[in-house]
Amino acid sequence: MRTIRRNDRGGAVAEIRAVLRVLDLLPASTAVTDAAGEPEFDEHTELAVRAFQQSRGLSVDGLVSEETWRALDAARWRLGARTLYQSVPDPLIGDDVRQLQERLLEMGYDVGRADAIYGPRTARAVATFQREVGLAPDGACGPQTMNALRRLGRKVVGGAPLALREIAKLHGSGRALVDKTIVIDPGHGGTDPGVTVPDGLLRWTEADLAFDLARRLEGRLGAAGMRVHLTRGPAPERELTDRQRAHLANELGGDLFISLHIDGHRNPEAHGVATYHYGTESGVTSTVGERLAGLVQREIVMRTGLHNCQTHAKTWELLRLTRMPAVRVEVGYLTSPADREKLIDPLFRDRVVEAIMAAVQRMYYPVEDDVPTGSIDVSSIRATIGAEAVSAPAP
Numbered sequence: 059m060r061t062i063r064r065n066d067r068g069g070a071v072a073e074i075r076a077v078l079r080v081l082d083l084l085p086a087s088t089a090v091t092d093a094a095g096e097p098e099f100d101e102h103t104e105l106a107v108r109a110f111q112q113s114r115g116l117s118v119d120g121l122v123s124e125e126t127w128r129a130l131d132a133a134r135w136r137l138g139a140r141t142l143y144q145s146v147p148d149p150l151i152g153d154d155v156r157q158l159q160e161r162l163l164e165m166g167y168d169v170g171r172a173d174a175i176y177g178p179r180t181a182r183a184v185a186t187f188q189r190e191v192g193l194a195p196d197g198a199c200g201p202q203t204m205n206a207l208r209r210l211g212r213k214v215v216g217g218a219p220l221a222l223r224e225i226a227k228l229h230g231s232g233r234a235l236v237d238k239t240i241v242i243d244p245g246h247g248g249t250d251p252g253v254t255v256p257d258g259l260l261r262w263t264e265a266d267l268a269f270d271l272a273r274r275l276e277g278r279l280g281a282a283g284m285r286v287h288l289t290r291g292p293a294p295e296r297e298l299t300d301r302q303r304a305h306l307a308n309e310l311g312g313d314l315f316i317s318l319h320i321d322g323h324r325n326p327e328a329h330g331v332a333t334y335h336y337g338t339e340s341g342v343t344s345t346v347g348e349r350l351a352g353l354v355q356r357e358i359v360m361r362t363g364l365h366n367c368q369t370h371a372k373t374w375e376l377l378r379l380t381r382m383p384a385v386r387v388e389v390g391y392l393t394s395p396a397d398r399e400k401l402i403d404p405l406f407r408d409r410v411v412e413a414i415m416a417a418v419q420r421m422y423y424p425v426e427d428d429v430p431t432g433s434i435d436v437s438s439i440r441a442t443i444g445a446e447a448v449s450a451p452a453p
């Protein structure tokens with residue numbers, strides 16, 4: 059599909075406007091047709107597209123590219139409007155699938171992440187639900203299953219909802235970092251040094267620098283009152299797989315997960331910082347993970363001056379299997395002489411750590427109270443928490 063943009067006309071524009079109306083982003087009173095009676099991609103449409111992109115964490119450009127179209131297409135479905143089933147090879151994707159997954163999670167069924175994809179795990183959870191309410195366990199969600207969900211959905215709240223993990227944990231948790239658990243994952247280690255660059259008699263390795271960053275971060279966040287766990291020590295006997303790291307983070311009950319890496323490339327010109335969160339190319343994403351990635355990325359860029367290589371959605375096991383907002387940061391390129399010179403400076407690494415601290419703190423601000431990037435004085439985080447504790451009402 060070609061990109062649809064401002065002043066375009068025709069059937070595709072009509073479809074886009076129809077979806078935006080379903081989503082209440084476009085008031086019905088704004089119908090605009092050109093002289094030939096065709097719908098026009100007018101300024102209201104563009105504003106609505108921008109609002110939609112912002113709500114989905116897409117880049118906000120007001121253009122309906124293929125990526126934005128796929129997200130719009132998925133968003134138009136309301137739970138109950140179609141039968142959901144495990145379709146192979148192309149699974150059904152949509153907001154209705156996400157609503158179903160969230161409802162099942164609320165009721166204590168294990169669908170994994172509410173990722174809006176009707177995969178085998180969702181089908182199994184539906185089948186389990188069907189069996190328990192006396193329906194044929196075909197794993198598809200049609201009218202009968204919907205009725206059962208409507209009957210039971212409200213009553214059975216209070217299980218251990220996995221998906222609400224992300225949003226509820228965050229929003230119910232207040233601003234203080236005290237009593238939050240963060241899992242910091244220094245990449246590589248053991249027999250795997252990661253990116254390695256010789257420097258005279260010295261040898262810089264990604265594993266060592268990532269561990270140094272993790273240690274500094276551990277100290278600072280620990281001082282701010284967080285419970286901090288590292289996934290490995292400075293010289294582990296064997297390296298952990300990404301799957302093991304994710305399981306470890308889950309076992310530790312992490313509220314946030316940050317994996318630290320330093321990139322490398324054959325071309326010494328490659329440089330800059332990039333942050334990755336869970337998501338697929340079709341726009342399915344971990345909203346909270348994406349927010350954490352955006353904050354980490356922006357704070358590091360602003361506070362260190364590293365080149366901005368943006369945030370990206372990935373389906374890596376590390377990000378997919380972790381049950382908390384999770385990001386992986388590639389803090390510069392060890393193979394870039396300019397980045398390397400910065401990275402081997404401990405003061406620079408402290409600035410990276412302060413940037414990540416500011417991002418972690420901002421995760422616990424309600425979005426409407428968020429502050430500009432670079433504005434948090436990380437040395438005051440501890441002081442603020444102390445003041446809150448003192449001013450708490452006496453029992």
Ligand SMILES: [Zn+2]
Nearest residue numbers: 245252319320
């Ligand atoms: Zn790495």
